[in-house]
Amino acid sequence: SLSMAAGWPCSPQMKKVKVQSSRFKVHGSKFKVYGSKFKVQRSGFTVQSSAFKVHGPELRVQSSRFKVQGFKRRAKMADAWLFRATHQVQGRKRIIHQYNTGLEFLRYGRVIFSGTGGSVTIDTEDEEIAFVCLNGTGTIGLEGRSYDLKKYDALYVPRESRVEVSSQGPFDLAECAAPASRKYPVQFVRFDEVLKNPNLVRKAGFEPYARTLHTLIGENNVQAARLLAGVTFSKDGNWTSWPPHDHSKEKEEIYLYIDMPYPNFSIHLNYWDYKNMEMVVPVWEGDAVAIKRGYHYNVASPGTVTGFLWMMAAIREEKDRVFTQVTVQPEFDGRFKLF
Template sequence: MSLHVKSPGNAPGIYPIVRRGEGLKYLSFTIVQLGRELTSHTVESGADELSLDFYSGPVRVEVEGASGRWSSEIPPRASIREPGPMVYIPAGSQVKLTRLNGDARITVAAAQGKPGGSPALIHAADAALNRVGKDNWRRTVYTHIANNIDAARLIAGETVNQPGGWSSCPPHKHDRFAPPSEVPMEEIYYFQVEPRQGFGFMRVYTAPGDSEGFDHAYAVEDGDTVLIPRGYHPVVACPGYALNYTWVLAGESRPSASSLRGSQQTASRILFGARSTRTAHWMATFTALLATPPIVNVSVWIPLGVSCGICTFT
């Protein structure tokens, strides 16, 4: 199975990109494209929890579940250079997505959930924000679903690359059980590019010495999806084109740890607590560290309360 799934285009329809157990162990991912010929779509979450992201609209989201009825209207997104809201849906829910006018594109990520919980709308302004890196590898990472949501497995957000800029750099991975520095979690990237005729590149590759290793490079365009079952996964945008990607992670449980890899020297492991002055000091120190490449084999443990630790570097 290819890790790179091309955009299904803009025609109204339901486009399953990956089903759990068919290429990924923990995650499923579907693109919902609403239009004149398909004005609404209903999703039964069953035993899964869901994260919804929105790229055009407006869209009405209506949920019926154990906590009762819930609804919200999601406005259209002005630009991919700014993050949009995301919606968390607990297991045991029925979700109806309805276009209000114009076309609407929604992505639905799913992982095995747990009983209970309530739907939640996470506005971009409420997402944890991290600006990471320096120069042409400085990007903005928004974490919408992490410690703020009582989810079983899902962690989700968006990363905005500037034109010509890199992200997921230094390259990092989260594919082996080696706590506290790393735990295995799958990931999916869903790309948007502005202007739409642009593109970026992504490399997905395993650590040296991996007996079942791989090394793939992809040209990613607007609406493409890349699956990351394991390995490092840096991304770069073409000069002149902004690149945004929705990222979703899931594993056996919901910790947040990653292993970073660069090229020449080793940085020490850093441990820190929840959101606090200490955290702010750590972020300033580590951002300065990242701004002085190259570094190699950085292992870091980051609690969910600080934004998704894995995706602080996304």
């Protein structure tokens, strides 16, 4: 249970906190008190200390680490962060990045134009970016060339580039980004060509954990420093990404749930403790989960095909950019085939 003063947001999953004064003020987003780190966020705070004092009032924490959740979309559980309805934007927006999660390298954004179309200029600066078309049609221009994208086409854009994204009608792009120290060539991946390549389309697992993986930005078809990306679709009501696996030593990941029209939904799981699963949440189309570490997978509700765009960033450039480099949860290792 959790008891808080001054009407702070709380969750029944958190540890008990005792505040002996009803008020105290924080004048910055981060400061240290007697060697303890206290970080204030938009709708809560994180304490990484067993006890400390702030201007007299005593805040006693009976756990070495806890998180107070807020009213917004983001929730932090077991090194994974949930973002709701990321498809409800207009224009360009960077949604997941190093400042609102624990991810160090991987970032995700969206470029969405409505029925009248639109345009935006993007400078990649020190990032490599993979654009993946999720709906509609549009054009990306750079280096004197234009690339016409339709559903699930992907375009890899290197660092130090300027791109012009435009459309005459509806156009929805996912923007997957990561810092890169080298500049690689521009590379265009047509989904029609992916479907013809058995090395890029893979049927994995067996019912009830059968799914089809489509690699768009892979280590064998696109040169890049860190990025990997593709789309996966389950069979109706099946599990995907099973057995539970982790790749936190090599890669960070984001699952963006797509093509799941309401009321269809799935359940996303992420945890370290098998008997005390920290994240077990329903996800709908447009929801995204950023994964720093932990065993993760999902399952579709009956009548639902789980669809998601998976985006990864290698920890070490090029060396860790291997899709199949994973660690299966020991309880299930050897019992199920992941790929």
